[in-house]
Amino acid sequence: MKQRTERFEMRLTPEEIAGIREKSKRYHSVSNFIRMAVNEFSDTDAKTRLELCNDTARLCRKFQDELSWMGSNLNQAVKRANELAVAGILSESYFRDNLSPLIEKVSRLVVSIKEEQAHIAKKATRLRS
Known part of the structure; x- marks a missing residue:
């Protein structure tokens, strides 16, 4: 597995960050949660299932x-x-x-x-x- 060295900054409201932290509790980290969310959102099958x-x-x-x-x-x-x-x-x-x-x-x-x-x-x- 490649080492993760790059950083990405994003501006959020306190409510948004609280929501992300709450939803990411099942994942090992907020970073992991965001990576998985991006992968799933990019997945056309997942988008189709959500639309359905x-x-x-x-x-x-x-x-x-x-x-x-x-x-x-x-x-x-x-x-x-x-x-x-x-x-x-x-x-x-x-x-x-x-x-x-x-x-x-x-x-x-x-x-x-x-x-x-x-x-x-x-x-x-x-x-x-």
């Missing part, structure tokens, strides 16, 4: 909003179907045997997707920090 993480987080937030909207619409539809069943316009057995199981399945699916997306977004956000 960012895109995934954006997509999760977008779908989270759409799923919330769909969940609200589903609740309104169920309420209306229940009102019709109570009024005798929609048979109770049809509501209970056909609509209710389907509605519950869709509701569970929406909740499951929202939870999965929140989990993915949290992981992607952690990777960016």
